[in-house]
Amino acid sequence: MLLDNAPLGRYRIVVNANEWKETDNDEFERAIALVGEEEQERIRKFKFIKDAKTALIGRLILNAMAVKTLGIRNASLKWKRTDKGKPFIDPACVDGISTANHYSNFSYNISHSGHWVVGASELEFPIGIDVNDHGLRPNCKIDFDEFDDVTAEENFEILKSYFSTFKHIFSPPEAKHMESLRFKSGPVRLLEFSRFWTSKESFVKVSGLGFNFDVARLHFDFSEYHQSDIPKMPTSVMAAPIKVSVDGKDVSSEWMFEQFILDRYHIVNVAIRTNPESLSNSSVYSSSSSTPSSSTSAEHILSSGEKVESEIIHASLDSKVYKEKIEHLHPLPLLLLKPADIIKYLEEN
The missing domain is CATH 3.90.470.20 (4'-phosphopantetheinyl transferase domain)
Known part of the structure; x- marks a missing residue:
């Protein structure tokens, strides 16, 4: 499986957007079908296809990390945005899912520059990537x-x-x-x-x-x-x-x-x-x-x-949790993935 070699909830993902050629329209359509309607509308508004693909890859990375960590189906995953446009997972979509107990301590972030799109996530520890x-x-x-x-x-x-x-x-x-x-x-x-x-x-x-x-x-x-x-x-x-x-x-x-x-x-x-x-x-x-x-x-x-x-x-600031968790916190290598890898993973999950 795509993320099985990394500790649950702890991911460092990097994708080269140049892996998507401008002629790969079929793959783009498969990919955009994996995100919500509002996100599809936002992505299709980009003037240049390279910008649309970069934005879409970022959302696919977020979806893959969330699906794997929370044990939720991609089709059930719902995102909302704050007034400033920042995405967060709709709590309603994880209600009643026994494997979604990590939701309150799941921290995630994405960034892109040039042709690279990167994402990172952690359990228990807030994380940022650039x-x-x-x-x-x-x-x-x-x-x-x-x-x-x-x-x-x-x-x-x-x-x-x-x-x-x-x-x-x-x-x-x-x-x-x-x-x-x-x-x-x-x-x-x-x-x-x-x-x-x-x-x-x-x-x-x-x-x-x-x-x-x-x-x-x-x-x-x-x-x-x-x-x-x-x-x-x-x-x-x-x-x-x-x-x-x-x-x-x-x-x-x-x-x-x-x-x-x-x-x-x-x-x-x-x-x-x-x-x-x-x-x-x-x-x-x-x-x-x-x-x-x-x-x-x-x-x-x-x-x-x-x-x-x-x-x-990130909801909990229990000192006992952090004292235990920090002992096992260690740096991780980057996972270099292709857009096709993430698309296939989300289609199957």
Whole structure:
């Protein structure tokens, strides 16, 4: 079976959308029949077929993870959306299903960039995932075959403009680190940028803080986890020894990260919040855009509604559960699947 080799509810799925050729209309129609009518209508509104296929693959990944975890038939699976458009599973569709007891602790997230679509899920632990195509935005045409210590003059100017556009995302130490790489090759600098970008995006997704949160308040430290340490797909993976702080407060012990290089243009980051109870009792996770004082920097965690908007369904914060579960929490490799694999799985389930 498609997901049998992974622990129940714990998945890291990656799909190359280029596996679907624009002429594969029959397969596309089979696939879109596997999602709800509202989702079909949304997907068919895309102007370009490549965007429709990317959106559809994301929903197929969500369906596959939910069907396998909850023991529900794909035909019975119903999704709703929050006011901000974030999908969540309709509780009514799992009522009375004995195998759906994982529903309240099932956390899931998807992301796409370039031709890659990725999804991740966990039981007991909230999770977020992000993929970035660092040759894509903003139409950054870098010569990726230029690996000299000092890049070509044309690349240098493009990179200067690129990093200026996104300088607001960096904490002061991160900005200093990026500046120290200014004479490195374009690929090295862009990969490091993407490490920060995907780390912050996945962190914000799983925390539920919302995208108005000032990500410059987050400081990621990669000093113990260099680019050469990042596993390249497909391979086994170790927990990335990444340190993170918010407003200067180290919260690394409350998080686990996984990073993967998909190809020379794409990197994936997975963030797992390993101690939600600790964060609910005393947290630096205020959604305020201003930096709180030291006496108020650990005041509150988000409402369950905000978590739903972050595609997180997570109800219990039982400390005993987490103490037991965290002992068995370990990083997972990516599952590289083809669209046809997921379509067949959902048709059979």
